[in-house]
Amino acid sequence: MDYSTFTEAALEARLAELRQDHSDLEAAIQALSNAALPELIVIGRFKRKKLALKDEISRVLDYLNPDIIA
Known part of the structure; x- marks a missing residue:
């Protein structure tokens, strides 16, 4: 996705959305991992x-903070 045309507010909103999705996947992975018979294929897909x-969160942060060198 090309973030160069996004406003700072749009980037902040996208960052919040991505972080929420990341957190939701972590919760789903934990729940699946704790199952009696964990579905390893699904867990692997969620981890990927x-x-x-x-990676996308990092790209958005690069656009928000272009002067910071990682």
Whole structure:
């Protein structure tokens, strides 16, 4: 996604949405992991999606804070 056309407010809103999705996936992974018979394929899929969200969160943060070098 190209964030260069987003306003700062839109970036902040997108960041909040991404963080909520990341948190929701973490909760789902925990719940599935605690099941008597955990569905490993689903857990793996959720973990990959969570990692992709983390990468997108980093991209949004780069647009919000372009002067900070990681």
